[in-house]
Amino acid sequence: MSDRSPREDVAEVLVSEQEIQEVLDDLAQRVTSDYADKNPLVVGVLTGAFVFLADLVRRLDFPLEVDFVAAASYGDGTVAGKLELTKDVNRDPNQRHVLLVDDILDTARTLSTLTELFVERGAASVRACCLLDKPSRRAVDFNADYVGLEIPDLFVVGYGLDYAYGYRNLPFIGVLRAESYRT
Ligand code: XMP
Numbered sequence: 422m423s424d425r426s427p428r429e430d431v432a433e434v435l436v437s438e439q440e441i442q443e444v445l446d447d448l449a450q451r452v453t454s455d456y457a458d459k460n461p462l463v464v465g466v467l468t469g470a471f472v473f474l475a476d477l478v479r480r481l482d483f484p485l486e487v488d489f490v491a492a493a494s495y496g497d498g499t500v501a502g503k504l505e506l507t508k509d510v511n512r513d514p515n516q517r518h519v520l521l522v523d524d525i526l527d528t529a530r531t532l533s534t535l536t537e538l539f540v541e542r543g544a545a546s547v548r549a550c551c552l553l554d555k556p557s558r559r560a561v562d563f564n565a566d567y568v569g570l571e572i573p574d575l576f577v578v579g580y581g582l583d584y585a586y587g588y589r590n591l592p593f594i595g596v597l598r599a600e601s602y603r604t
Contacts, residue, residue, distance in 0.1 A: 427588050430601035435577055436553075436570060436594040441476075444569040448550065449480035451567055452520070455548075457483040459518040464510060464539075466531065467491040469524035472581035472589070473552045477522065488512050492531055504534040515543035524581050525553040526568070528560035536563070553577070553594070 436444075460483075465474040467489050478487060491508035519539045523532055532549045539547045550567035557574045578584045579591030585603060 427591055430588070430597050431579075431591070431595040432598040433596045434593050435572060435575065435596055436580075438592050440570075441552075441580060441593065444552065445476055445480060448552075448567055448569055449477060452477070452550065453481060453483065456481075456485070456518065456520065460484045460486070461520045462510070462512055462514055462517040462544075463487050463520045463522060464514075464535075465489045466521065466523040466535065467508060468589070469581045469583065470522050473524055474522045477550070486512055490535065492535065494530065504531060506538075514539050516545050519544040519547045521547065521549045523549070523551050523565075525555065525577070526551040526563075526565050527555050527558045529563035530561055532565065533561045533563035552580070 463474065463478060463481075463485050465471060465487065468491070474487070478485065488510040489508060490506055490510055492504050493507050494504050521532055521535055521539070526532060526549075532551070536547050536549060548566040551565040552569040554565060554568045554571045555574055556564075556571055575596050576584070577594050578588035578597055579594045581589050582594065583589045584597060584601075588597070
C-alpha cells in the first residue's frame with residue numbers, strides 16, 4: 422500500500438479551501454434566512470456529502486436535526502439505473518421541512534428522485550442544497566434551491582468527493598492527474 426499523499430495525484434486545485442469557506446458562509450446565510458424557525462430535517466446523501474454537511478450545519482445556529490440516506494443506482498451500466506436506497510433516514514419526514522444536502526449535482530437523477538420520495542412521504546417541504554453543480558450534465562429537469570458553485574464538466578475529487586473510494590480527505594476540490602486513474 423502506498424503512503425504517498427493524495428495531494429500528489431492532483432493536477433489542478435479547482436476550488437481552494439479559502440474559496441470553500443466563502444461559499445459555505447454564503448450558503449449558511451441563505452439557509453438560515455429560510456429555515457431558522459422551521460426546525461428542518463437536514464438529510465445528507467452519503468457518502469460524498471459528509472464533509473460538506475458537517476461544515477454547513479456548524480454554521481447554522483438554530484434548531485435542526487441531521488439524518489442521512491445512501492442511494493445506489495442499479496442497471497446494466499449503459500442506461501441510467503433505478504435508484505435504490507441502501508440506507509434510509511431514521512427520523513420520520515412526515516410534516517417536516519426537509520433539506521437534502523449533497524456534494525454535487527450532476528445528472529440530477531439522485532436528488533430529483535429523493536425529492537419525490539420525501540414529498541410522497543408527506544414532508545411539509547423539500548428543498549435541495551449542493552456544494553457543486555455541473556449544469557451541463559443534466560439528464561432530468563431539476564435544479565437545487567441552494568448551489569455553492571457551478572463548475573464545468575470535469576470529474577472532481579476532494580472535500581468528500583471520491584475517485585475509487587479515495588481522495589475524500591483532501592481539504593480542497595481538485596482534478597486528478599490523468600495517470601492517477603486506474604485502468
Ligand atoms: P446525479 O444523480 O446528480 O448524482 O448524477 C450525483 C452524484 O454523482 C457523483 N458524482 C461525482 N462524484 N466527482 C465525484 O467524486 C464528480 O465529479 C462527480 N460527479 C458526479 C456523486 O456521488 C454525486 O453525489
